[in-house]
Amino acid sequence: MNTKKVLPPALTSSKIEMSGTFVFDSETLNNYTLFAFKNVDTGEYWRVRRHEARAPERLMAFLHQPDSTFVGFNNKSFDDVIASAFCVGRTEPEIKRIANDVIENRLQPWAARRKYSLPDIGFDSIDLIEVAPSFVGLKAYGARMHMPLLQDMPIEHDEDIMPEQRKIVDSYCDNDLDTTEELLKRLDAQLLLRVQMSRQYGVDMRSKSDSQMAEQAFIKTLKLERRENKIPATITYTPPAFLVFKDPALQALLERTSAHVFEMNQSTGHVILPDFLGKGIIPFGSGSYQLGVGGIHSTHDKSVCHVAGDGALFDIDVTSYYPSIILNCGLVPEGLGQPFLDEYRRIYNTRVAAKRAGDKVTMDTLRIALNGTFGKLASRWSVLYAPDLMLAVTLTGQFTLLMLIEKLEEVEAAILSANTDGIAIGCSREVFSLVEKTVAEFTELSGYNFEYTHYRALALKDVNNYFAVKADRSLKAKGIYAALNLSKNVSAQVCSDAVGQWLANGVSFRETIQNAHFTAFLSARNVTGGGEQSGQYLGKVVRWYQTTDTTLEPLKYVKNGNKVPKTDGARACMDISGIAGHPEDLHYGWYYREAIKIAIAVGAERYLTEEQRQLVTKPEKKGKRKNVK
Numbered sequence: 001m002n003t004k005k006v007l008p009p010a011l012t013s014s015k016i017e018m019s020g021t022f023v024f025d026s027e028t029l030n031n032y033t034l035f036a037f038k039n040v041d042t043g044e045y046w047r048v049r050r051h052e053a054r055a056p057e058r059l060m061a062f063l064h065q066p067d068s069t070f071v072g073f074n075n076k077s078f079d080d081v082i083a084s085a086f087c088v089g090r091t092e093p094e095i096k097r098i099a100n101d102v103i104e105n106r107l108q109p110w111a112a113r114r115k116y117s118l119p120d121i122g123f124d125s126i127d128l129i130e131v132a133p134s135f136v137g138l139k140a141y142g143a144r145m146h147m148p149l150l151q152d153m154p155i156e157h158d159e160d161i162m163p164e165q166r167k168i169v170d171s172y173c174d175n176d177l178d179t180t181e182e183l184l185k186r187l188d189a190q191l192l193l194r195v196q197m198s199r200q201y202g203v204d205m206r207s208k209s210d211s212q213m214a215e216q217a218f219i220k221t222l223k224l225e226r227r228e229n230k231i232p233a234t235i236t237y238t239p240p241a242f243l244v245f246k247d248p249a250l251q252a253l254l255e256r257t258s259a260h261v262f263e264m265n266q267s268t269g270h271v272i273l274p275d276f277l278g279k280g281i282i283p284f285g286s287g288s289y290q291l292g293v294g295g296i297h298s299t300h301d302k303s304v305c306h307v308a309g310d311g312a313l314f315d316i317d318v319t320s321y322y323p324s325i326i327l328n329c330g331l332v333p334e335g336l337g338q339p340f341l342d343e344y345r346r347i348y349n350t351r352v353a354a355k356r357a358g359d360k361v362t363m364d365t366l367r368i369a370l371n372g373t374f375g376k377l378a379s380r381w382s383v384l385y386a387p388d389l390m391l392a393v394t395l396t397g398q399f400t401l402l403m404l405i406e407k408l409e410e411v412e413a414a415i416l417s418a419n420t421d422g423i424a425i426g427c428s429r430e431v432f433s434l435v436e437k438t439v440a441e442f443t444e445l446s447g448y449n450f451e452y453t454h455y456r457a458l459a460l461k462d463v464n465n466y467f468a469v470k471a472d473r474s475l476k477a478k479g480i481y482a483a484l485n486l487s488k489n490v491s492a493q494v495c496s497d498a499v500g501q502w503l504a505n506g507v508s509f510r511e512t513i514q515n516a517h518f519t520a521f522l523s524a525r526n527v528t529g530g531g532e533q534s535g536q537y538l539g540k541v542v543r544w545y546q547t548t549d550t551t552l553e554p555l556k557y558v559k560n561g562n563k564v565p566k567t568d569g570a571r572a573c574m575d576i577s578g579i580a581g582h583p584e585d586l587h588y589g590w591y592y593r594e595a596i597k598i599a600i601a602v603g604a605e606r607y608l609t610e611e612q613r614q615l616v617t618k619p620e621k622k623g624k625r626k627n628v629k
Contacts, residue, residue: 020068022046023180026079026086027153027173028099031160033092034169035059035083037070038177040184045174049166050092060087063123073138073180076127076207078102081109084118127207128180131187131194133487136526139541142179143490143524145186148577149175152530152539186486193365200365214372215382221343222336224383231269231380234261235388240329242445243399245406250284254399264387269380271391282402285409287418289402293391295420296398298463305459305603306416312432313458315468316439317422318401319449323348323370325393325400328447333377333386344373397421400446407438417463424458457503459602467503467602475504481598490543494520498595503604509595510588518582521545521591522573523566529559533572544570545583546590 021040027033033050048059063070063083072079081102085095102112113120132141142150154168155161161169184191194206197213201220205213218224239258245251256276263272273293282289287300306313318324325331327348332340351366376382377390397420405415405423411434416424427435439450453470460466465479481496482488497520498512524543531542533555542555546569555564555572569587573579596616599608 020065021184022068022070023177023184024070024072024075024079025173025176025180026082027169028082028096029092029155029157029159029161029169030096031092032166032169033082033086033095034166034173035079035086036170036173036177037062038174038181040071040181045177047170050086050095056087056089059083060121063087063121068124070123070125071180071184072125072127073176073183074127074129075125076129077109080123080125081112081118083123084113084121085116087121088118090116125207126191128183128187130207130209130212131190132183133485137541138176138179138183139539140489140524140526141183141486143522143541143543144484144486144488145179145182146490146519146522146576147175147179147182148575150524150539150541150543150574151175152537183486189364193361193368196361196365197369209372210368211372211375211379214369215376215384217347217369218336218340218343218373219383222339224336227383229269229380229382229385231264231266232387233266234263235271235391236261237388237391237395239399240396243396243403245403247284247406250282250402250406253282257395257399262391269385269387270378271387284402285405285415287415289405289418291395291398293394295394296401296418297420298415298418300415300417300463302460302462303601303603304416305457305607306426307457308426308455311426311428312435312454313426313456314452314454315422315424316450316452318397319451320348320351320370321397321421321448322374322393324448325396326374326389329392329396331386331389331392333384333389336384344370400448403446404439404442407442408435411435411438413438416458417460417466419463426458459503459604461601461603465602467500469504473504475500481602490522490524492521492523492546492591492594495591495594495598498591499598499602499604502595502599509592513588513591513595518545518579518586519576521582521586522576523570525564527555527557527564529557531555531564531572532558536572538572538574542572543574543576544572546587547571547583547585548587548589549585 022037023040024035024037026035035048037046038044046062048055048062082095082099085098090098098112098116101107107115112118139150151172153172155165191206194208194213197217198205201217203216203220205216208216237258237260239254243254245254260274264270265272271293277291280290281299282291287298290297290299327341327345330341332338347366347369351363351370354362354366373384374390374393376384377386377393379385401418401423405418408415408423408425412431413425413427413435416426418424425435443449455468455470456473457469458466465481467481468476470476477483477496477500480491481500484490484493494513494516497516498509501507501512502509522543522545524541527540527542530540531538534553537558538555542564544555544567549571550569552569552571555567555570556562557564569590571585593615596608596612599605600616605613
């Protein structure tokens with residue numbers, strides 16, 4: 001069989017849309033092997049089972065039908081291998097042994113095929129696991145997307161099943177197909193970008209993460225070959241010439257950092273930070289700061305709400321910060337030379353032009369290439385591996401912001417917080433003109449450009465979790481308060497939404513809570529070993545809402561009986577398909593109090609009424625839970 005890798009037909013046609021798109025999944029039990037498919041366009045399901053007549057030939061034919069693409073979750077590592085075993089006629093017990101080996105010993109696909117003499121059957125498949133933003137399972141994404149049913153396999157994988165139980169497995173697999181289909185829809189824009197880059201570089205990138213795509217782009221453009229990277233014993237940092245501080249303590253820190261010999265972790269290939277960088281707190285001016293590989297973080301006062309009033313409240317962000325550092329400092333991975341920098345600059349300039357022209361697809365595609373490149377500098381398995389460059393980029397970025405902060409403090413601007421590539425500032429209107437002049441001069445000195453965003457209010461729990469109300473009253477919520485997305489766990493979103501609308505538009509907590517969709521009241525989390533309530537097994541991802549029923553037991557871990565956090569008075573709701581409107585026992589008062597707690601956490605307590613403050617300072621009376629409407 002020809003196993004030469006070529007660009008799939010879906011990427012060589014004139015259309016970006018993929019015709020004949022199917023989501024698929026497999027189930028492997030001792031005496032039952034199932035492959036199930038769902039046509040994304042028609043909603044039709046199709047199944048083939050190993051015990052059925054001519055099953056291998058039927059599956060092979062289905063996977064190779066013209067103009068068809070098959071989308072799964074973790075399929076490159078598992079289902080595609082199982083498909084190979086199925087199509088060459090391996091029996092159900094043999095397939096089960098292969099499946100167990102792949103899962104338990106984490107066999108790479110190529111290793112599994114070599115060990116079990118399996119061909120790569122070469123059908124056109126996409127794996128969403130790297131495209132999706134978090135390292136979580138399909139069930140966790142199902143919770144984040146509010147899928148109607150969250151369900152673990154209802155039958156143990158190592159059991160022999162009776163013929164009448166096959167429908168149970170089929171139904172479970174169909175639910176996973178529905179979840180995969182919804183995830184595919186949510187990732188539509190990301191996949192279109194990957195199609196665009198696949199065609200541009202002539203290599204299939206549809207199943208790759210952002211950093212993997214960036215790496216592939218350079219491999220293709222610079223004709224790079226895979227190599228075995230040697231992890232250096234030590235590396236050092238040389239700051240750019242413009243980095244000079246007036247403050248003796250900051251200058252001493254810069255000199256100490258540039259004189260330090262950084263040791264490397266020989267297992268991971270990552271740099272080992274000394275305590276004076278990784279753990280040390282740097283007091284300066286009106287705040288304090290902490291440096292590290294991940295970027296500068298301020299440790300200013302927490303739980304504080306700033307309001308613009310008659311002054312200026314804003315943040316300044318560095319435009320394309322890490323890419324700019326790479327270009328301005330001429331940072332090149334060893335062995336790649338000037339061609340790397342030339343290609344990186346070409347990508348950067350093309351993206352800037354696309355942004356000016358309003359070409360969002362090109363702009364987003366090239367943003368991935370630029371930022372993904374930085375991500376691969378720390379990967380010992382990448383052709384772009386360059387830990388000294390990674391350290392140079394992050395430290396230069398942090399010291400650059402610290403130098404700008406020093407200059408802003410000189411003109412009496414109040415630094416409210418700083419994080420990675422931006423600084424939040426409060427000042428009078430008179431001082432704001434000095435800030436603009438200072439930033440312009442610093443741009444000339446450093447070569448970095450800055451963008452301003454003005455706010456009416458900035459309510460911070462800490463530097464990573466806050467609400468920012470923009471000048472037009474639109475809301476920017478970050479961290480635990482951000483709108484629900486594929487990167488964020490489900491956690492009573494209505495409470496954050498209520499505080500955001502209150503801060504931005506003066507909407508009462510009660511109004512937001514009462515008008516919210518039921519899904520906004522849900523919480524969910526992964527539970528190692530599985531969760532249960534009152535003896536009923538729920539699954540490894542559990543979902544619940546808060547009720548007025550005081551007789552309910554909390555959700556618990558099956559393996560040790562410990563309580564799942566924040567589930568006192570909660571009702572598990574793994575299946576929400578039959579819930580219309582709000583359940584009668586929904587505890588509005590609990591969510592109302594949680595919104596008040598969030599308002600206090602972000603420093604907005606002074607805007608609450610005395611009645612609201614007392615609701616969270618006085619313990620709730622035992623007995624029937626009071627429902628505040």
